[in-house]
Amino acid sequence: MLLAVVGLNWGDEGKGRMVDNLSADADYVVRYHGGSNAGHTIHTDQGKFKLHSLPSSVMRPEVTSILGPGMTVDIEGLLAELDALAEHGVDPERLLVSHQASVCFPFHRDLDAAEEERLSHGQYGSTRKGISPAYGDRVMKKTLLVGELFDKESLPARLASVVDWANERIEKIYGGTPLLLADVEQWAAEVRERLEPHVVDVTRLLTEALAQDATVLAEGQLGALRDLYFGIYPFTTSSNCLAGHAPVGMGIPWAKVDRTVGVTKAFSSCVGAGPFVTEFDEERADRLRRQWGEYGSTTNRPRRLGAFDAVATRYGARMQGADAIAITNLDQLTGTGELQVCSGYERDGRPVAEFTTSPAELARMKPVYETFAGWDEDISGARRYDELPRATRAYVEGIQRLLGVPVRYVSVGSHRDALIEIETETGTETETGTEGN
Structure with missing residues (x-):
């Protein structure tokens, strides 16, 4: 399976x-x-x-x-x-x-950061981990595959080619200090032994x-x-x-x-640049961000926050072919008052039901909301769906209705046992994930 x-x-x-x-x-x-x-x-x-x-x-x-x-x-x-x-x-x-995986070299991180700096105000919000230049080099046939690290006969020539291509960009585009082939060869020798x-x-x-x-x-x-x-x-x-x-x-x-299984938060969050239709104003976002600890796991950048966007999430579910939905971070909504869910968009006063991936078009969209009652009860101890407050279940079921895909899991806390599995076929619920390691 x-x-x-x-x-x-x-x-x-x-x-x-x-x-x-x-x-x-x-x-x-x-x-x-x-x-x-x-x-x-x-x-x-x-x-x-x-x-x-x-x-x-x-x-x-x-x-x-x-x-x-x-x-x-x-x-x-x-x-x-x-x-x-x-x-x-x-x-x-x-x-x-x-x-057969690609090698992401240390210089790929430097190239990633240099390009973001070059873009200045037009940055894409990269994590600067070297992903874009590393994948670009794979497409350009200019990087190394993991297995090639262990072909000691061919490796020197392959590394020379990789370094030469990297230096073309480091020097001519970004005005940086060129790599030394000997340093890259030493790096490869050091990591190869542990990785093999x-x-x-x-x-x-x-x-x-x-x-x-x-x-x-x-x-x-x-x-x-x-x-x-x-x-x-x-x-x-x-x-x-x-x-x-x-x-x-x-x-x-x-x-x-x-x-x-398609995973979504009980609200919207986003790290990086780009349009975000349901984004909260900065005062509200900052207050909730601090309360919830919403900072990127990789970069620790503050996450942008917004109301649950059913239009965007429905598109995501369709593109992923999701047959089950998992809603996480549901407990974070406790005590936040009425909850809004974006059920559609408007452009120039006209309804727009379908999501678009065009940044220019998204920037023109206004969210249309459905309002749900909030709840004040602590739900972090719930281990069955029927233990959740009625308002919490109404919110989950409203999301399910808007997505058109069964919600199979809801998370009410960070630990393994704080995940409720909903047996949608029978209407009964079972606790999952209680075993420890």
Whole structure:
């Protein structure tokens, strides 16, 4: 079985906690795109962990966690994450890296930052983790694949070509100091030794696993609105965030996704630039941001906040092919008063029902809201859907009606056991994720 867990919005939806929970029933979890610009926060009995390159299943030692060929691997960052986990007594010995994934070099981060500075007020809101130039180099056939680090005969010539191309941009476009080939060769030698035990042929491994009826979970990064092709371009990431791309990015392009869980917050949040139709005014956003701790997991940048946007989320659910919805951070809405949900847009006083990915068009849209009663009761201790206040359930069911996809999960807290699974077929609810590691 192939399951995908993906974001429906701009990212930061809480996918990490969903992957951590659902991976309890998985044999393999595979990151299929992106790189160290991911920011997944996991809460377990061992503490709170912020992951970037690592799949969100690494806290489960029985699960094999994989960085797929669709990723660009920040090797330095990956090794640093492994060291940080080791300090907490966690040894992700079953972590594997595809030999076909791209290498994200340290200079890619420098190029990323230099381009954002060059853009000045026209910045895209990059995390400056090197993702865009690293993916660009893959498309230009100017970077290295992970497996090439271990071909010592061909590596010197390949690295020379990579460094030469990097220096063309560093010197001529950004006026920086050129790289020294010897320094890059030394870097490659240092990281190669530590990385080698983890590098495998992922396609062969997963082909055999699926033939034996293993459960494989594809972990998405960011969300549908940041997808390179179907997001709000150019305010997107540089990879394909959609579940439809998961088999390709995992290395099993012939496979079919059997089930897709689309994750969204109970409100809207966004890190980075671009149009945001339901955005709160800065005073309200700042107050809620401080109250909720809404800062980016990777950059610690303040998240932009707004009312739940059912128009954008419905588009995200359709593009992801979601057959189940997970609503996270529901507990954060407690005590905030009446709640508004954007059910449609208006442009020049005329209704607009469908989402557009054109930034210029989105900038002209005005939200049309439905208002729901809020609640003051603490819901963080609820473990069954029927334990939630009536107003909370009405809010969840209103979102479900507007999205047209069953809400299967609601999160009422950060820990593993604070996730309620709703058995929509029977109308009964079950508690999930209560086991610890």
